[in-house]
Amino acid sequence: MNVAKRMVNAAVRSRSYATMYVPPASLENVVVRRQTPKRTPESPNFYTGRAAYFDQVNALELALQHTRSALQTLQLLPLPSFVRESIPPGHHVWLTKLGLTEMLNAPLTTSRYRRLLGLLNQLDNYRRIAEVAGVEGLASRVADVLEIFERENKEAFLARGKRKPVEFDEYGRSYTVGRRKESAARVWAIAVQKQTPDAPSASTEDQPLDPLPQLTPTITSAMGDSPLPPTEITSTNVLINNIPLSQFFPLPADRERVVRPLKIAGLVGAYNIFALVRGGGTTGQSGAISLGIAKALAAHVPDVEPLLRRAKLLRRDPRMAERKKTGRAKARKAYTWVKR
Structure with missing residues (x-):
């Protein structure tokens, strides 16, 4: 039985199959997929897996090549070192790594992000050279x-980080804000209006109305408690929360x-100060008011700004109260344990 089966299998393997004939009528309903x-x-860069990234790199390199060729044709490259140092620095804010990843719709490693930034910085350097040289067309295209x-x-x-310019109202008052610890102060400063005693007196009808109230003889001086007449006031009048x-x-x-x-500015008695302060303690509130006054003086008299800046009065004091720690009475103070 086994011998007969082997002979049949050998015959099947050695048989040459002929092509079967299929009638055309039977192929009418057959769908041929092509x-x-x-x-x-x-x-x-389709097969690199990051086609968008490499396309941007190639485009930036091509832009660098064309810009460099244009600058070399205009004999603006290479520049001497002293000329290169005199070019104003660039003010650019590139997209972050996450922002570029979203724009390219592909993951971006740190090395590739740095490569893009290097190309952008070099292209921005060429733009600044063209802008300084007066080649506006090339500079605008690169921009x-x-x-x-x-x-x-x-x-x-x-x-x-830039301080906003202090604005003055129609009466010449400046408005500034100072902060220290948990305190915030709003400060108004106005120059003292000096009256000339020898000026001829005008009638009540012809005398213009003053937009601001005049100083009364009972205004308290800045450092003392006793009221002084206007001719003996020696320091600026400072009112804090109307006190x-x-x-x-x-x-x-x-x-x-x-x-x-x-x-420090040498302007004692030259300005009236009105402040509104909220929050914090006396140390924080006095520091906040001091910062507001320093900003106001720098706005009224720009010549005293270097003095105030050197005295570190034009920047906020960053020191804050240290937080309380677990197991401590305060930030670092420990409890006193009594042995019995």
Whole structure:
């Protein structure tokens, strides 16, 4: 039986099969699937897995090559070292790594992100050279390319850390804000209006109305409690929350901290100060008012700004109260345990 089966299998293997004939009528309902030809990839970097990233790199390198050739044709490259140092620095805010990842729709490693930033910085350097040289057409075309990779809030980002200019109202008053610890102070400063005693007296009908109230003889001085007549006032009148300085701050150190900008600037008695302060204690409130006064004096008299800046009165004191720690009475103070 096994021998006969082997002989049949050998005959089947050695048999040459002929092509079967299929009638055309039986092929009417048969659907023939034809393979569509593959499309040519849109990007030559299609098979790299990160086509968008390498396309951007190639585009930036091509822009660098054309810009460099244009500058060399205009004999603007290479530049001497002293000329290169005189070019104003660039003010650009590139997209973050996450922002570029979302724009390219592909994961971006740190090395590739740095490579993109290097190309952008070099292209921005060429733009600044063209802008200084007066080649506006080339500079504008390069700026359009760089604008794609900049943040939308570029102006707001560059404005951070810069002090806003102090504005004056129609009466010549300046409004500034000072902060220290948990305290915040709003300060208004106005120059003292000096009256000339020898001026001829005008009639009541012809005399113009003053927009601001005149100083009364009972205004309290900045450092003392006794009222002084206007001719003997020797320091600026400071009202804090509609209270005189000597009454609002009973400690001499707090009062001295408030009037320190006036003494350093040499403007004691030249300005009236009105402040509204909230939050914190006396130390924080006096420091906040001092910062507001220093900003106001720098706005009224720009010549004293270097003195105030050198005395570190134009920046906020960053020191804050240290938080309480677990197991401690305060930040570092320990409990006293009595042995029994």
